[in-house]
Structure formats: C-alpha cells, structure tokens
Amino acid sequence: MTTPWGNPHFDEHEAVHFVTDRASGLKAIIALHSTALGPAAGGTRFWHYADEGMALSDVLRLSRGMSYKNAMAGLPLGGGKAVILADKDRSKSDAMIAAFGRAVNRLGGHYVTAEDVGITVEDMILVNRETDHVAGLPVEDGAEVGGDPGPHTARGVYLGLKSAVKRALGREDLSGVHVAIQGAGSVASHLARRLAADGAKLSIADVNVERVEAVAAETGATIVDPAHILFIDADVVSPCALGAILTEDSIANLNTGIIAGAANNQLATPGDGQRLAARGILYAPDYVINAGGIINVSTEYLADGGADLVRQRIDAIPGRLERIWNEAASSGRDPASVADAMAQALIGR
Structure with missing residues (x-):
C-alpha cells in the first residue's frame, strides 16, 4: 500500500x-x-x-x-x-x-x-457498545436531536439549492425547475420529496433499480440511466451519490447552469472548480451545502442544544453560500477555491 x-x-x-x-x-x-x-x-x-x-x-x-465542513458550519469539531x-x-x-x-x-x-x-x-x-465516541444513534423518547442524519442533510441541500436557483435563475420558487438527481439513497430520496412538494420537475438515477423506482413512484420523477444523469439538459444537477464525478471530461459535457448536491468530494481535482466557473456553472461547494447531517449528529454528541439549534444552524447554510458566491464574484476566483481558503483560515492552515 x-x-x-x-x-x-x-x-x-x-x-x-x-x-x-x-x-x-x-x-x-x-x-x-x-x-x-x-x-x-x-x-x-x-x-x-x-x-x-x-x-x-x-x-x-x-x-x-470533514475538517472544512465542520469549520464552515461553525462547529467546535x-x-x-x-x-x-x-x-x-x-x-x-x-x-x-x-x-x-x-x-x-x-x-x-x-x-x-x-x-x-x-x-x-x-x-x-x-x-x-464499545465506545461513547459515536453519534447518529436512534432518537430516544423525548430526544430532540440524533438519529438518521439523512433528512437533515437533505434539508440543508434543499435550502442551498433554492438559494442557487434564486441567484442563477432569478427564481423565488422551484415550480417547474428541472432538477437531475444522481442517487436515490437516504439523502437523495428526502431531497426529492422536498423538491417534488415544491413543484420541481425531477429526473433521477441510481444503480439500485428497486430504490430508484420507489422514489420515482413517490415523487413523479423520470428515471434516467445512471450513465447519463449528469449530462441531461436540466436547470440543476444534484450529485447525491459518490464523489469525484466532476472531472475535466464530465464538466465539458454538462448541460446545466447549477451544481448543488449532497455528495462529498464532488470535484475530482482542485482545478475542476475553475473549470465549472469558466463554463458559467454556479457551484455550491459540497461541504458547505451538505453540512446538515453533521450539524444534527454533532449537536447530539456535544449536547449543546436541541432541535431549534439544529434548525438554526442548518438555516445558516444559504447565507454561507451567498458569502462564498459574492466573494467569488468580486475576486474573480471560483467558489470552490474561495470556500477552501475560508475553511483553511478557520483551522489555521
């Protein structure tokens, strides 16, 4: 090795x-x-x-x-x-x-x-059973935080996606906005339900046929071949599976103006953030938009608040994205580079 x-x-x-x-x-x-x-x-x-x-x-x-995500979310972790x-x-x-x-x-x-x-x-x-240094445990009766982080991650991505649509498309709502979701797991399915409730047009793909069919049946999404989901003509592409899917080749073939999804490490290399910006594609840095899950489980582990604090911390995600996008626009740098610099400053690197 x-x-x-x-x-x-x-x-x-x-x-x-x-x-x-x-x-x-x-x-x-x-x-x-x-x-x-x-x-x-x-x-x-x-x-x-x-x-x-x-x-x-x-x-x-x-x-x-995770260092960048926790720092940008304002968590003491x-x-x-x-x-x-x-x-x-x-x-x-x-x-x-x-x-x-x-x-x-x-x-x-x-x-x-x-x-x-x-x-x-x-x-x-x-x-x-072996260690106390664990979070994301089942919610006990009366507990306000903890449990599956997926719905909390999805809520943050939903709020960030709406902010991106407002900035890039000038739209205050998601009615008729076409969102292509890569993945149909826990986060992607919760995100799809929120988007469908807002009237968004959904396309979705996943290698798990049963899972993607279930989400499509519930949300009215169109099922797309996993090999093509990133490249269909859509207002927003939302990567919600594994990372390193935004490469020099894939970016050249994108047909969207917005990338806003839950997957970690979406950029294969640092230069891919610059490639997105060069094509005029608005990118929501993944570790900023997908912080809802760690916000929830960290609040559980740290015992520093309840559900209201979790909501407040997740509600801050769009504002944080706006600051990144504004800095990128004023400095001429791409949003990924701006976010990295902010996070590095917070952790002293």
Missing part, C-alpha cells in the same frame, strides 16, 4: 490509523485531518475498493472535507473519517462492527464517528 505521506491526497493529516482484527476480518483506516477546533468528527464508510490505495485516498479526501474495507460481497458481521468500535475507543475521544455510506443506525448501536 502507498504510505500516507506518498499519497497525493495527504494534507498534513495529524494521524492515519490502519486497523486490523483477524478474528472478525476487519480492515479499516481512520484518518484524523485536524483537531484544531475540537475532536475529529466524521462518519464511517463501508465500501468495497478495487485496491487498498483507493481506500487510503478516499479516507484522506473525506477527512479533509475537527475533521476525521473512517473507511471499513468490505470484500466483494460486502459481507458485514456484528463482530466486525464491534471490533471497529473498539478501535475507535482506543483513540480516546480524538475521533467521533457516525453513519456514512454502507453503515446503518443499527451498526452505530453496536459501535456504541
């Missing part, structure tokens, strides 16, 4: 932990990018990677994104991420998840985990 220092996505990460547990078959990587603002917080991804180098690149990129390397069959056992929980616990609170792709609330319950 390429060492962290030799990986192009290594960004002076404070620590990278490689975890193995022979008995359960666990192989995982936990990356702590920054703890300048607080414990490194970020979810755990359960995914099959083509090779271990790709897993390392993913966790390095994701943990850096640093950035971290974990990936559990799944086999081709994506076999997962309680023993494996418990072993991962013990690995998190050995970090003594420097890393706080939660759900991500391939990990469920039920998995977090198992992790919580």
Whole structure:
C-alpha cells in the first residue's frame, strides 16, 4: 500500500490509523485531518475498493472535507473519517462492527464517528457498545436531536439549492425547475420529496433499480440511466451519490447552469472548480451545502442544544453560500477555491 505521506491526497493529516482484527476480518483506516477546533468528527464508510490505495485516498479526501465542513458550519469539531474495507460481497458481521468500535475507543475521544455510506443506525448501536465516541444513534423518547442524519442533510441541500436557483435563475420558487438527481439513497430520496412538494420537475438515477423506482413512484420523477444523469439538459444537477464525478471530461459535457448536491468530494481535482466557473456553472461547494447531517449528529454528541439549534444552524447554510458566491464574484476566483481558503483560515492552515 502507498504510505500516507506518498499519497497525493495527504494534507498534513495529524494521524492515519490502519486497523486490523483477524478474528472478525476487519480492515479499516481512520484518518484524523485536524483537531484544531475540537475532536475529529466524521462518519464511517463501508465500501468495497478495487485496491487498498483507493481506500487510503478516499479516507484522506473525506477527512479533509470533514475538517472544512465542520469549520464552515461553525462547529467546535475537527475533521476525521473512517473507511471499513468490505470484500466483494460486502459481507458485514456484528463482530466486525464491534471490533471497529473498539478501535475507535482506543483513540480516546480524538475521533467521533457516525453513519456514512454502507453503515446503518443499527451498526452505530453496536459501535456504541464499545465506545461513547459515536453519534447518529436512534432518537430516544423525548430526544430532540440524533438519529438518521439523512433528512437533515437533505434539508440543508434543499435550502442551498433554492438559494442557487434564486441567484442563477432569478427564481423565488422551484415550480417547474428541472432538477437531475444522481442517487436515490437516504439523502437523495428526502431531497426529492422536498423538491417534488415544491413543484420541481425531477429526473433521477441510481444503480439500485428497486430504490430508484420507489422514489420515482413517490415523487413523479423520470428515471434516467445512471450513465447519463449528469449530462441531461436540466436547470440543476444534484450529485447525491459518490464523489469525484466532476472531472475535466464530465464538466465539458454538462448541460446545466447549477451544481448543488449532497455528495462529498464532488470535484475530482482542485482545478475542476475553475473549470465549472469558466463554463458559467454556479457551484455550491459540497461541504458547505451538505453540512446538515453533521450539524444534527454533532449537536447530539456535544449536547449543546436541541432541535431549534439544529434548525438554526442548518438555516445558516444559504447565507454561507451567498458569502462564498459574492466573494467569488468580486475576486474573480471560483467558489470552490474561495470556500477552501475560508475553511483553511478557520483551522489555521
């Protein structure tokens, strides 16, 4: 495996932990990018990677994104991420998840985990049996925050998308606005319901046929081939699946004026933000618009407020995007570069 220092996505990460547990078959990587603002917080991804180098690149990129996300959301948290390397069959056992929980616990609170792709609330319950450094647990009777972060992420993306439509299209409402959604998972499905309720025209794609058919039946969305969803003629393209989908080639073939979605690390390289701006496409930096989930679970973990505080923090997302877009317009830089500079200043880099 390429060492962290030799990986192009290594960004002076404070620590990278490689975890193995022979008995359960666990192989995982936990990356702590920054703890300048607080414990490194970020979810755990359960995914099959083509090779271990790709897993390392993913966790390095994701943990850096969490540092930026938490800083820009005004949370007293640093950035971290974990990936559990799944086999081709994506076999997962309680023993494996418990072993991962013990690995998190050995970090003594420097890393706080939660759900991500391939990990469920039920998995977090198992992790919580081994460590207290976990969020996104089921909501108990009377609790105001916690549970599935998906609806909160979707709400932030919805509010940010509306702000982008207002700025780029001059529209105060979403009636008839065509939104192409890549993905039909938890966040994408909640987003689709909100957009449909506002009268938006939806196109949607997902490799999971049953899942995308269910969302389409509920929202009236048109199902599109996953290979084409990014490139259809739409007012907004909303990436809500995996990252690194905005590349030099894909950007050249976009037929939209707005990119606003929930996926992490949408830009394959830093230069792709400049390519979007050169084409006149308004980009909502992913770690700013998709912060609703971490806002919810962090409020649960920090116990610093209730549902009202979560709503207030998520409601601040459009204003934060407006500041980024205004700075980009006045400086001639692209929004992604502006957001990165703001986040780096907050964490002292």
